[in-house]
Amino acid sequence: MTWNVTNNELTEEQLLVNESLFSLGNGFLGVRGNVEEGYGPDMTSIRGTYINAYHDETEIEYGEKLYAFPETQQKLVNIIDSQTVTIDIDGERFSMFSGKILGLERVLHMDRGIQERRVHWRSPKGKEVKLTFRRLVSFTRKELFAQEITIDPSTPAEVHVAASVNGNVSNFVDPNDPRVASGHAERLHVTAQEAGEVLHVTNQTYETKLNVHCASCSLLEGAEADKEVIEEEGKLTETYSFQADGPVVLTRWNAYTDTYRHENRLKEKAEEVLAGRPAFSLLEKEQKEYLDHFWMQANLKVGGDESLQQGIHFNLYHLLQSAGRDAVSNIPAKGLSGEGYEGHYFWDTEIYMFPVFLMTQPEIAKQLLKYRHSLLDAARARAKEVGHSQGALFPWRTITGGECSAYFPAGTAQYHISADISYSFIQYYLVTGDEDFLRDYMLEVLTETSRLWMDMGHEKNGMFRLDDVTGPDEYTCIVNNNYYTNVMAKHSLRWAVKAWQKLPEGDRRVWAEKLDLKESEMKQWEKAAKNMYLPYSNELGIQAQDDTFLNKKVWDLENTPKEKFPLLLHYHPLTLYRYQVCKQADTVLGHFLLEDEADEETMRRSYDYYEKVTTHDSSLSYCVFSMMAARLGRGDKAYRYFIETARLDIDNTHKNTKDGLHLANMGGTWLALVFGFAGMRVKEKGLVFRPVLPKEWDTLSFRIQYQGRLLEVTLNRKEAVYQLLEGKTLHFTHRNESVTVTASRPVKLAI
Template structure:
């Protein structure tokens, strides 16, 4: 990872601006300018739709949760291995709109481009491109193009193109295309995957070009899912417009072409409306009617009305979620870029989650991981709880599949969530780094508990959270054993923690700690149900088949969980074997191979080295720091600083947050700075495949949970603020149990304001403060 890169784009508070078109950076920029609404995702490809090679770009359009399966080949198959893949499928493209000026096709690779800019307007939620193009024959066109994916209507995407002939009068021709001949770039975007999907994976059921509408409907070859898309456009500012339609079923292509005569310096506007939907939402037979009805309403509503609605919707998000950093413009831009991308990527319907790459590319096959619960969801819990709730609803809706998976792994009761998935079933083919990561159960339980703790949403707790907490706890109560060789302590063997350079280990510290707390949450959940009423509690216990013997066993585990501990260093070892391993020696590894160990070395070589890929034990210590003294945290932090390579984008923010808590502020700031612009400046040189959603969310946590010291693991809301020396201060909002809190921190003063809601009590450092609506709504403390 190169953390010394200069900013790729000009530093601006609310915009990301590309100042020139370059083939060398095109693939990366397609991710930068990607747009989504949690349902539709589209990469930042150009309206004119270039036929770039697989190394130059990817025309990507996706529906969250819409995937194709292929049979997974194994050299040796074992029981419980997934047999079918799940890959987010690249779908037909509706964006392509060719423009001809007096017969010459607008193409930035020919002629001359001047005054070029492409801007991601993060504050208002759209992308805008402006340029002046002179054709090879000297005809000059001025173009302004805007695009947004609606945050108001989940099925819609909008595009506007303004065309002005600058130095000629003549024919302008606009060709709107539907291209159904698309496929995934699996070998480029997921090079370690050998099973596809390769080639076209949609069977074309319908292709139409009539009454101004282009329509496509197709069904995946193996997963059996059906999707539909449709587009229509209208032209303003022109005189007589002649329009023709055509289809080519062999090429899976449809086109709508309009010709008009335009005078010099006259601007015409093409407003294009696009709709995507799938059989996830309705029966396949209803897709065409729905898509065309949705498209008709979009056209009737018009561009401007929906453009205004888009801005109003995203302003609601920024009103709460924006973090203001005083006088550090580069980091300010970085945190807003990160917040923008995770906000637009999150599933909002309760039936879909959020992929590690969002909907910005094909990386990781579009799979949902622990990234959502441990990195992204805490951001939404405090700033957009409805989004957090919908992501958790997805996990609840896949609980039955998790129950089935637990049985496959030999657990008669309980639920075991998959490590990688889209549809709720395990899709990870390499079990040492997949299924063995049992901590996914505790991660999901942690997210449910955090949501309930911060929001106080008791209805959600009773309807969904309590059941998830109990079912995940049951697996922890079955996977381990009270081992005599460990003094009768409860041990959990053959698991992989977050650190993927140490696989199939015994007593991974993070796993044991998080598993214990998962069980503790389940026990607390039962107490909360009792408090809700005897009838509620008894109905739940009866339905779930919970016995006093079972809960007594849970309590015994909580009291006797084993944690590997090194007496010499007085630190918690990563696992039982960690201190026996050969100390890592960087000098043995050529620099060009250090960040790609699995691509250059056999896993057994990697597993025998005493080092960590990323935060593991440190993550557990941070999340449950209330169980450990400051001195314990320091000793462990110092030790893991020595052995962690930070080869994962998920690592820096976690180390930074714990560094803040123990007073290592310079190191905390360094870690934050390394993560805040990681994607924006492409530190890993792999941004082309999609965003790193976990790191993006982790930068918010580094500010709020790190520097501001926000936490609830002690049972209530606490702030332990610190303002980095390089900043003059910061400001942010938190939503806590229906209250809106405004926090302003400078080197001279801490200010906490109850901006909305009922009275609230919280801790500022070790001091309890109480805020009332009205005159008592503000607390200020000089530093």
């Protein structure tokens, strides 16, 4: 069953993991997979509902605060809870942790966009009842979270149901793990009121003064009930008391609105969403239609491995659930599935997730870029604050543009994020050919980031150098001439020049004035790109991760006890920085993204070298090693790394899925299949494929969008089949061969 994820365990540990696995979302709203009635006493739950980008600010405390350290940190805020429903049967409260569970099934339906829980329960006093909980966060009505609960006692029973809307919520705090959201456990401002049949609760954040509103209503079918509304401080509860002689169904509609999207119409908009009380079956139908279309465009099929296929579905499904589509939000590192990394947006989006959307849902991809473009003012201000005389320095982690990193060596110092963002804009342009976008968005981003590189870099002995940065590998911080950063900046500078050259003469004058472009700037960019220093070791024949990495002592990974991983939780950063040891792909990632900057033998030797010193303590690592292994013709290795990505969350291999899903890794699964095994690259000259099918699989197929076309690629043991499903004749490259595919006939090529 590759379209479902099922998990029926009732241990505290797995239940926490399930809260993330079974989370629902639509890019705007996210609801964790908590259970309506809660767990047993003393069992931990991270109960959460989130709106993408809806955040508060807290002060950042520093033992020693230096100049331009961020003063405040934004944090995704847990909003009003509308999941909670308690059920009493003949006076006994239903719980999966009392009485006896005679049957239980919890399922996430990834083809249908619903989550379902069926429980056959015998109460402590012996009453039997079948309960079905179904829920969805609508893809088409973004404010709506709906629930359907069926109560079916084996013999007639007196039932009492209480469904609440609770503003008394707070964020979860785990002081022992820096990767988990911290602080902001304070209660929000809460106002509650009852209005006819709709319950209304509004919360406001303390500092950002953002409002969130939840309007909720419900309908009971199958019994005559006494209905009541109980008002408590910040909480409203609807209760139904009735005799159930057969199945009784409660449907709940919970609509969420917030200041960002609905300005002063929070309540009105929420009521509009509830209007007509759309039947749960209708909502299900809409979900199915939406997902049918999505899977038609985005599905990736691997023939011969069901468990893997399930992982692929799961990862793509959660990506879809997590991506903001409104240009004021992006993709939080943990999606909307948990509070880890405080709902911040990182480079994870650009490098690991954006390509999935770009190639399958370009409209969402465009929104993600527009969001980044909207941060430019903040990025310019940040550059100034840090000490630059020009340019834009994008924040390492943020929600609305302010730098939220409290540890700059593995935060602000990761200047590469500015190049990563530029890279995505360039990729978008290459895939869509959208000239308007180039002019209206890309030009400014490339210009301002180029100005940053010019200000922070300098030429010495004919080489343009970028000192004092941290590359992707967070076990090696504050270095000079990180290969990844330099090669990405080079690409960005070169494309900044190109972008201006692509503008029609008239536009160029207008925009040169708008962006205050000096004649001389483009020349400087060109020169800097040309002279960009890319450190190389003659001795090893590899690109050096930075100026001094290869001179350091090599960490003895073989003799490091297993329990000492991830290393960051067991060694002082100084100790980690002192060694050749990588948390994740760094130079190897540079080779993947910009393969034309190094010859194949260098990439091969670099791969071999860095593989030996990489711990993959970051979940952003496996997919890169998988892709580069495939690129270098090492199918076996590619497969082994890939396998680590596909089921990382389903199998909780990193042991922290409870804090939220590893969205970047999920994107990495798609990347590994398409960029890895199918060997796709998007280049200026067009698409390139270099397919490699692991021996474990019979087939691999997927679809991509490219300049108005829909292309299906299918690999089997012998050949690659390219079929144009929509759009005009396409020229591309298969290995080193120029190929043309027309709508009328698929092209089959040996692999």
